[in-house]
Amino acid sequence: MLDVIGIGLGPFNLxxxxxxxxxxxxxxxxEQKPxxxxxxxxxxxxxxLQVPFMADLVTMIDPTSRYSFLNYLHTQKRLLxxxxxxxxxxxxxxxNHYCQWVAGQLDSLRFATTVVDVQFYTEAGEEGFAVTVNExxxxxxxxxxxxxxxxxxRPTLPAPLQALAKDAPARCMHTAQFAERFDLDALTAAHxxxxxxxxxxxxxxGQSSAEVYRALFDQQLDNTGAPKFMLDWFTRSAGFFPMEYSPLGLEHFSPAYTDYFYHLPRDTKAAVSAKQDLLYKGMGFDTIRDIYHRLYERSIRNQPLQSNLRTNCxxxxxxxADTDAPVTLAFTHSxxxxxxxxxYDCVIAGTGYRYQLPDCLTGVLGDVAYDAYQQPEIGRDYTLSxxxxxxxxxxxxxxNQEVHSHGVGAPDLGLGAYRxxxxxxxxxxVNKYDTDALEVFQDFGAA
Known part of the structure; x- marks a missing residue:
């Protein structure tokens, strides 16, 4: 019997x-991907990344690890x-290449392997889980x-776009699919x-929408300055705001804040989380400035911008009407x-991601406790109750399933090694890793 099985191989399980x-x-x-x-x-x-290179797979909990980003650079002869x-x-x-470098050295990883079922297991005095995979x-x-x-x-789209993305994936997609799915030549040929x-x-x-807009803006004009396509950028938010990135604001991504948040009453947690979007969902200030420089440069000689930016939409x-027809969108200005x-001929939506435990856990989730918000109860030790x-x-x-219980640091790469x-x-x-070493200046609670 193994001590532990990991299901999924993103940065956190890696x-x-x-x-x-x-x-x-x-x-x-x-991991089911190859x-x-x-x-x-x-x-x-x-x-x-929106975080420093020290938010690699190991450094924040074990700076001496041979799997650090700096050692990766050393082995690639790129450190200087x-x-x-x-x-x-x-x-x-x-x-991404750094993570692939680490993955290539670990014998415990199995790619192109899908976990199809998980059940509780008890036999000969041993208790645990039976994990069935297709390899x-x-x-x-x-x-x-x-x-x-x-x-x-999982990437999530607004309800009005979900059927459209399924029926016409070339004309409606999430930003997570942009690099692999967006095909301007095919759109132009059909048009x-x-x-x-x-x-x-x-x-x-958010950051992904800004990055897609910037990439499209850079390829919008041909050599004569004429637009190859029209490009608009809408958001339902009140503005194109930057993510909070001051040092004291960043201290919310710390074990100290995780402890503080975890021990708040459940109703208070929900209210606090609702006010914290700009701690981790906004755009990087450098990205906004970069886009603004592009907009400003195009305004020289008062040439047409060929792009509309709208908020509160x-x-x-x-x-x-059919898969070759434009998409008709209805908006309200709030x-x-x-x-x-x-x-529009193509809609690319950076509308976030949703948390969801994988379907293969269906056989054990019936024994898991849920709170009044129908969220799984998760202990301070990151275990399902x-x-x-x-x-x-x-x-x-x-x-990265515990934002509701542990706070905004759950999806942050900088806390991944700590967790x-x-x-x-x-x-x-036993305490092999010093989880008390990552101190901050603030005390988040009362004395």
Whole structure:
């Protein structure tokens, strides 16, 4: 029997696997994709992480690990180049390659393997989980004392766009699919008999929407300055606002704030979370400035901008006569209370992600406790709580499923290594990793 099985291999379970490599814990991690890829659809030119390079897989809990980003640069013979670059934030493509470098060194990982079922398991005095996987067409069952769920979040679209994205994926997509799905040539070819250029709309005002808008803006004009397509950017928010990025604001992404938030009453947690969007959902200030520079440069000689930016625009409905026809969108301006409609050939929506435990856990979720908000109850040790605590000995740890219980730091890469170290301490029953070392200046609670 294994000590732990990890389901899903994003950065958080990869961090756990890398840190476990220095222990005697018997572990396997299963991922249905053929190789590690982190937000592949959003690896665009000039896009960087929104956190410093120290938010790699290991450094914040084990700076001596051979799986650090700096050691990656050393092995790639690029360390001096990075030193001269004098940048804290690294390119998203580089981060993805770094993670692939780590993944290539870990024997505990199994790619192209789908977990199809999980059940509680008790036999010969051993308790845990039976995990059935499909690997290269063959079905096999593994047994482990504990599970760690790292399947990530799923892109979500507004209700009016969901059917459209399914029926016409080339004309309606989430920003997470942009790099792999957006095809301007195909849109132009389908539109060649029209009198006006192709019209493209970006929805949302988060970092991914901003990056898609910037990438499209850069390819909008031909060599003569004429538009190859029209480009608009709408958001239902009151403005295109930056994410909070002051040092004291960033201290919300710390173990101290996690402890503080975890012990708040459940109703208070919901109210606090509703006010914290700009701590982790806004755009980077540098991205906004970068886009504004592009807009300003295009305004020289008062040439047409060929792009409209609108705020307070909430999407009401989306219709399409057939798969080759433009999409007709209806909006309401939330402050003016006015309705308007517009046709677009392609809609790209940066409308966030939703948290959802994977379907393979259906066989065990019936024993999991849920709160009044129908969210799974999660312990401070990142484990799902059971309705009857005496029922099962095996623990189900979760990574990036606990915003409602642990606060805004759940999806943050900078806390990923800390959480993995915390989970490893729980698995070992001893404090191998110092989870008290990441101190901040603030006290978030009363004296």
């Amino acid at each position: 961090s756990l696997a890398a840190l476990l490599d220095n222990t005697n814990v018997r572990a396997k991690f299963f 190789e590690f890829n982190w937000h592949k659809g959003m690896i665009l030119p000039a896009t960087t 180049k990075f030193y001269f670059l004098e940048e804290f934030k690294i390119y998203r493509e580089e981060y 290269c067409g063959e079905t096999r069952t593994y047994h482990a004392r504990h599970l760690v769920i790292g399947t990530g979040t 060649q008999d029209a009198e006006t250029p192709v019209k493209v709309l970006v929805l949302g005002s 909430a999407l009401i409905s989306a219709e399409q 402050e003016q209370q006015q309705h308007f409609m517009a046709d 059971y309705r009857d605590t005496r029922t099962h000995a095996g623990k189900i740890f979760v990574q 993995a170290g915390y989970i490893i301490n729980e698995l070992l029953g």
